[in-house]
Amino acid sequence: MSELRIGDAASIVGVDTHVLRHWEDVGVLVPPRSATGQRVYDDEAVSRALVIRRCQRAGLSLAQIRELRPADDDARRVLIEEHRSRIMDAVDQLQATGRFLEHLLSCRHAEITECPDCSGFAADPRPSAVQKRRLARAI
Structure with missing residues (x-):
């Protein structure tokens, strides 16, 4: 998969673009940025977004999902x-x-x-x- 813009990534994950922006605001998904400052969704970022979505469907809140990231x-x-x-x-x-x-x-x-x-x-x-x-x- 090549690098995607937010709309294409949102489509793959099955959410609206504002959801991906919100996930970035709360720190559960921070995609890399291009030289011009646009969000770039590579394979890793899309995979993380899909995992976040699965966790939400399992009933985890964004705060709980954020707690899953640390190395503890x-x-x-x-x-x-x-x-x-x-x-x-x-x-x-x-x-x-x-x-x-x-x-x-x-x-x-x-x-x-x-x-x-x-x-x-x-x-x-x-x-x-x-x-x-x-x-x-x-x-």
Whole structure:
């Protein structure tokens, strides 16, 4: 890939040009500049922009994404592990909700409270990932 102007880079990343300018303002993506002062998006800058976009889609804020750049591997690992844990907890909750809704499609009880299966879904005893971390800190 050759060096691109901001509009072409924004198109590849799937964002508007003002988004790339904002990312530069907050320090998560600082592309090199040409001799005339224009932003130049080389392969590295476009790759970084795509990673930033993926991180945003995963729910990371720009401040968190900025924290991923420093060389402090321990802080980076903690940030990633905590965020991944929240995502996995959300996935577990969505899967449980999916199973509950699937059951509701075939449930023949007039009231949900009369159905032992529905009551079982409502009384899920598994602690969430957040609850597990809180318990671990309390010990």
